[in-house]
Amino acid sequence: MRIAYLGPKGSFSHQVAKATFPQGNLYGYATITEVMKAYERKEVAYSIVPVENSIEGSVHETLDYLFHQASIHAVAELVQPIKQQLLATEKGKRIEKIFSHPQALAQGKRYVEQQYPQAQLEVTASTAYAARFVAEHPEQPYAAIAPRSAAKEYGLEIIGQDIQEMPENYTRFWILGESSPNLSLLAHEKKISLALTLPDNLPGALYKALSAFAWRGIDLTKIESRPLKTALGEYFFILDIHAEKEALIDFAIEELTTMGITYKILGNYEVYRIKEQ
Amino acid sequence: MRIAYLGPKGSFSHQVAKATFPQGNLYGYATITEVMKAYERKEVAYSIVPVENSIEGSVHETLDYLFHQASIHAVAELVQPIKQQLLATEKGKRIEKIFSHPQALAQGKRYVEQQYPQAQLEVTASTAYAARFVAEHPEQPYAAIAPRSAAKEYGLEIIGQDIQEMPENYTRFWILGESSPNLSLLAHEKKISLALTLPDNLPGALYKALSAFAWRGIDLTKIESRPLKTALGEYFFILDIHAEKEALIDFAIEELTTMGITYKILGNYEVYRIKEQ
Structure with a gap:
């Protein structure tokens, strides 16, 4: 079964897709709107999109598209805990630049200020992009704030664990589709x-x-x-x-x-x- | 009188600050939170911050800070029409890259696709940054989507006028301060x-x-x-x-x-x- 998620690999959306459809063929799309369009165009059986985070609030791109343009429905909701890791190509490495999505940078700010006070922060489009970028530049003094699954996906080491400030951080994801999927979750x-x-x-x-x-x-x-x-x-x-x-x-x-x-x-x-x- | 706004010069916030306090000494800050802190630290008499846009909705950085951290109040509200212009160092120039804030890029998308179908879109932190960046690279085939005031501020030409898709686009700004300012507006x-x-x-x-x-x-x-x-x-x-x-x-x-x-x-x-x- 074909499933669309917000890519690249190693993103929280990818983590949700893997947990929900362990047997599915997963396809990463570049934007939330593209993920929803993949379902509208019948390219996939289900699309997985974030709808709300417990700290940041609603994901407007998702809700506005569903209201204004789409005639598709959520048939399941997944609640995913959000834990951020500091990732680098090896442990003990000098870190001068830390890449991530603005919200993840904000969540990891206190940890970074204590552990890497001299590091520059650089914004990327998503946490998973940051991890991929760091993996692609092993010779540079770079680190990324990203989910655990991004470490596995891009062969990075976790050099700081669960660094987010708020312990209670969850994101709601919706599965868009024709009918309720058969999930092996409770x-x-x-x-x-x-x-x-x-x-x-x-x-x-x-x-x-x-x-x-x-x-x-x-x-x-x-x-x-x-x-x-x-x-x-x-x-x-x-x-x-x-x-x-x-x-x-x-x-x-x-x-x-x-x-x-x-x-x-x-x-x-x-x-x-x-x-x- | 000292007034804080969201810089750099030529931003919509700057436009509002000039219209509201024509005699004021205006100070641009890098983030909305910094603008609010400037008032808390008594660096300025008033701070001007965006609260809501008619298309994008509430500005969460403003409302969340006022609720969670600040004990400051809005003493006036300004409603500013949002019109986006395409700016370049000269008219008739070849344009290969267009810079702006993601929301302004989204608003100008239809115009850009018709007029510059081959142009690449590049994200910047704000529309005014995009204008400043384009002005700093006159030798490059660059353009920016930014407010009219940014053209004046950075000596750029308007090569596409009022290019936003939605004709009705307004932003609410709040003036934070001790008491209601004496404005020459109705x-x-x-x-x-x-x-x-x-x-x-x-x-x-x-x-x-x-x-x-x-x-x-x-x-x-x-x-x-x-x-x-x-x-x-x-x-x-x-x-x-x-x-x-x-x-x-x-x-x-x-x-x-x-x-x-x-x-x-x-x-x-x-x-x-x-x-x-």
Whole structure:
């Protein structure tokens, strides 16, 4: 089975793809949008994309594309722990430059300041690119902040372990596809994600939309506004709902429609936690 | 009066700083966090930071810092139209590489594909950096996507005018300071921005918080969740409120407190629109 993920090899997305589809043929794409388009073009059976990080928040490229352009759905959610490693071609090496994605550099800042106060920080497009770049320049005094799987992928040594500042760091990934995949992981909850567009931008409309869920005792786990891209101050709203009472949710959604609120289902999925690797 | 903005010169922030404080001594800082720290350290009387763009959404670096670390407030809001120009050292020049911030590259993509289909796109940290870099390499076949003010600042020619895809593109900027500055602009509304932390993450709590405003007829113009950075699924909420009925807002906030909801006032400000330059 063909699976698309955000490459290159050794990225957190790649780690999730391997944990979820150990028998799959995995194809890395350069951007999140390309990963989603791979599924739309039927190049793959499933696409895996990041949706939210516990520190950085939502991944707008994913949510905006699903709302504005795509008619594809999340059929499973994977929660991946994020642990950053400092990688180099050999242990004990002099390090003068450290490469990584800006968020990983920020997460490893305290460790780097203590251990390599003289090192220059250099931004790359992703953590896995940084690891690949360091592996390609063994003669240089370079290191990368990247996931453990990037060390294996590019033959690098872990010279600093779990260097991220925040111990609780997780990323939610969605599997986009036709129907729920058959995973050998244990699901621990079921959720539905909706995008609502209100008939006007009165606060009353949002309040009424939330009422439809609240009085039925339906738990929302997240609410977020994103710009409609029409004018400043116009938004659509992303709601994540605990899907324990599906019949009640159907009623609530029907009620929204009669109020003139339009909705798009972004996903209906089981949530799986991936163990640390 | 000393004013801090997000540099370098020629950035949209610089444009806002010049329009707002035409007599001010303007100091450009390298990052949004540095701009806010300049005010905290009393290096400046006011700091100007971007908070939200009509296409990209909230500027998380600004809002997260104000919520998590700062005890400073917005005392005015400026709304700046965002128009992107294609700049080069001379008209009619061969262009092989186009530099800009990723969002500006995305906004100018259609124009570039039509006019310069062979050009390579290169990412820079900001639009103004791109303009400065192009000005520093007049012998190279380079162009930058940047604001009009960057052309003036770095002596570049506008070779493509208003090339952004979305005609309606605005950015909200906040002026952080002790008290409302005396601006020679016309205010057109008054708003209050609050950050709420709910006693637990039950949806009921958010619904009750919104109720306190809704039944008093207080208009919310925006609601957004941001990660508390504690665990996946724990958020704080940013509410923008129309501040017409300030006494009612005081009652609503008092009611929140009795419900165990804690709040932080991020700003209490008049909103000004900056004319296109």
